[in-house]
Amino acid sequence: MTTSNSLVYLIALPLLGATILLLAGRRADKWGHILGTLMPASSFAVGLYQLSLMLGRSAEERPVGQKLFEWISVGSFKVDAGLLLDQLSICFVLLITGVGTLIHIYSISYMSHDKDRRRFFAYLNLFIAAMLLLVLGDSYLNLYVGWEGVGLASYLLIGFWNQKPAYATASKKAFVMNRVGDMGLSFAIMIAFATVGTVSFAGIKEQVDQTSTGALTAIGIMLLVAAAGKSAQFPLQAWLGDAMAGPTPVSALIHAATMVTAGVYLITRSNFIFDAAPTAQLLVVIVGAITLLFGALIGTAKDDIKKALAASTMSQIGYMTLAAGLGPVGYAFAIMHLLTHGFFKAGMFLGAGSVMHGMNDQVNMRKYGALRKFMPITFVTFGLGYLAILGVPPFAGFYSKDMIIETAFNAGGIKGILLGSATLLGAGITAFYMSRVMILTFTGTKRWDEDAHPHESPWLMWLPMAILAIGSVSSGFLLSRGDALVNWLHPLFDHHEEHKHHLLQPIVVSGLALTMVAIGVAIAFFKYSRQEVAAIAPENVSVLTKIARQDLMQDRFNEAVFMRPGQQLTQVLVKTDEAVIDGTVRAVGQLAMSSSSLLRGVQSGFVRSYAALIFVGAALLIAGIWVVVQ
């Protein structure tokens, strides 16, 4: 493999930024945001440079590596801290640094009234560094460091306004639920080390053939748990809605475009494991299918614009997970949807932030309405993102989502039909709830609070939105033209079982999808545009709506299944601990204390007894040696 010494700069630059901003303290308040924006921008430049180098090489020689230092060396267990930049990670590097830079620029203006803006930029830089480490690590252990790093940064940023107790709780919830996923990853690493004997990607890939399917399945399932935790997939999805407590740029960067897609990255990166463990792969598909419907349903009932978008994120990542679970044919489409989603969802979140900015931080869509005239740029950029997520040709989502629907149908047999139907249904519901967001926010009559004076946001905010909107329009076309992305990623995946049997022709799939979308839009139109929208959410609604408003009971479920029994278990454990373990410890301590007091008696303070002690000691020495020698 080619080596390069410049990979480390990708990570080092934002890390340096975070360090400077945190250490410099208030002194950096004046220029902190500028430095904080320059760092990911320079990383982006390094990423582009690396891409240009990669394009100049033949497909097999494109991956580059860099060994940083020997990290752990205990017996036969050796891990080097090393970086790996290949066709897959470069996609993420450019997404993270590119979208990241835009969101930094947006935040300059969005956070300008916050006295802790410098700290905010420090955390953002920290996040970028950790996320880059996550996608650049060349072993699961290195990835794990980045994985924990983004978790930490996410926790800090969700709770950035932690003076509000609800926000602090939200960040804790996200942190704890992420821990469950993280345990999955650490178990996966331990199983990999115990059975395969290495934790590097290349090392495991080489030895997949010699490893038992059972072990691979176990690793795969644990990786899926990890991915579910980080990417808010069923059943670890409940934290994402609460994570919206963070400042909106955070939601755009971390909880839409990058961090939550880390699970998809993990599964795609581990393709050699899942390809050899069909059971685990099947579970991935199932989790993806459930989540895409689950998220979509929640999205229909949310009045909080950010929570509606969060539900949509959950659902869209469900699509990616499903695609990644379909094996070699699906990986590239998962990544393609991930990239296009990165553009349009980040753009829509920034749009939501712009709306909130103009509406005194109001998030309830029932208090919006008719904003189209007052915020034309936001309306247009948001609208382009909307068309992209719906999958209207020729916008980005059309290319990426249709591919996934098509691949799902072609998975074969009853499985294919079930998965295909789920994705189609999801597309319809998506069209409904996204249209609802559009209609409630931008059209209709004013339902504003009295002190609201909506206005367009400053250029520092709309410029990033506009650039992302361009991405929402064109990225799908560009990535799928001549199968560009599929061919680019092709060398990484194992294609030996490629057999395409078409259940449905692509044109049929597109037709079906568009029909579903049209139905969804129509329902939303009749329900929200034709009728007066209540400024306060109506109470006399169907049971289904009520359940959906409560996030499909996910918190109730967590409480009943995990929290209550968990609390009881901990109480029992605490009692056992007090009685048995503490009791033993106390007894040992008591014993030590009493022997200690006894031995203290030797220390009389008299020189004569000390001298006698020395004398006796010497005598015993001689006697002892005598015995030994005899």
Next chain:
Amino acid sequence: MEFSSPVLNYTLLSPMLILLGGAIIGVLVEAFMSKALRPITQLSVTIGSLILALVQVWRIRNDQSLTAAMGSVVIDGPAVLMQASILIISLISILLIADAQQFTALAASLPGSEEERHALQSGNQVTEVYPLTLFAVAGMMLFPVSSDLITLFVALEVLSLPLYLMAGLSRRRRLASQEAALKYFLLGAFSSAFFLFGAAFLYGYSSSISFSGIRSAVVGGSGNDVFLLIGISFLSVGLLFKVGAVPFHAWSPDVYQGAPTPVTAFMAAATKIAAFGAMLRIYYTVFANAQWSWSPMLIIIAIITMVFGSLVAIAQRDVKRMLAYSSIAHAGFLLTGIIALNKAGLEASLFYLFAYGITTVGAFAVVTLVRDSAGEVTDLNRWKGLGKRSPWVAIAFATFLLSFAGIPLTSGFIGKFSIFSAAYESGATSVVIAGVLSSAVAAFFYIRVIVLMFFTDPVEDGTSVEIPSSLTSITVIFSMIVTIALGVFPAPILDFISNLATFIR
């Protein structure tokens, strides 16, 4: 009788000569310079000599010689490492000693006398502690590089005599301080007698006072084994007294408590390096082939020392006494490095000595900061809630305690881990088991202090934390950085030690 002039390698001896020169200049300054200028001059001379000596040690780091001083001094890798450690420890200790508040204004006056009061009021502080320190450091430097019994004994006395005096210099509780000094002196003299007696037996056994002569007699095995055994035993008594191993430890809690805290810091850290340095050289080179005779004895002493030190420390209510017993326990851990008798053991011991020395100075430096109107507060009950009142000082102390306890990410963990694994490799399993168990017991009382500082509500009794002087701050911060750095990135220093740690014979 023909008399030939001695051939000395001045380059190799220069670190010790610089210190002795500095000490003599210090004596002259004390005698002739005006009182106002003395403290700053003394401090500069002392620090200057120490730094110069350290530079000189660095320059000779790759030299080896058995004949640096007519066969009486040997310079090799371990010698350089020990001397460098002693110098670095002395440097950070001297920054504590520079705090005149700790020392009596006029040591020659009777406690509580008119004379003493007059000296205090006039602000005329005598500064003989600086040349005394330099003499002691010179002795400590010579101790582990001596290669015959006479030089070894001279070095022992050169390092001990100034320490006896320094222990009696405390400004507060002078009677206790003088009592400590006298105890230390009497017991030191007593153990020196054992040492000399042992040396005489060794001469009787081998007809030689040089290490190489005794070594070849041991290898040849021709002499009278009874003489050898008595010689080893009595010599060991003298050395074990210096390191404070049980049952030759009784002086150390009293002296640690009575002596001025900066002196305690210096004594606890630097003396240990010197004494263990000499022990390592003697057991690894001279007596290596008689391992059958001394190994069981050292194993028993090591186990008793660790267990005794850790157990008795639990019941201590005075922070200085607690640290004294902790130092006894650590002497036991360090003895396992000698018992290992392999290269890994030597490397681990050298690392442990350095790391432990730095941490010890840091811990005592923190003790000097916790005061009330009558001076230092060493009663642990009055340290309650220190973490709430002075978080940084408490965090520093907690770091040192964690290192003493051998918690990972501190230098103490790396030291304990490497020294125990070296002993385990050599087959001394019983010591390792006892070591790990008593480490666990020891962790109890270290953690208890941490709990006391951070999780107990403070008592309102006027205990306050002195704003550290810049000199004390340097010591505390440096010790903290080294303690953590050696715990997180030990590889460079371990490699450095590993390259140098081979005794030449």
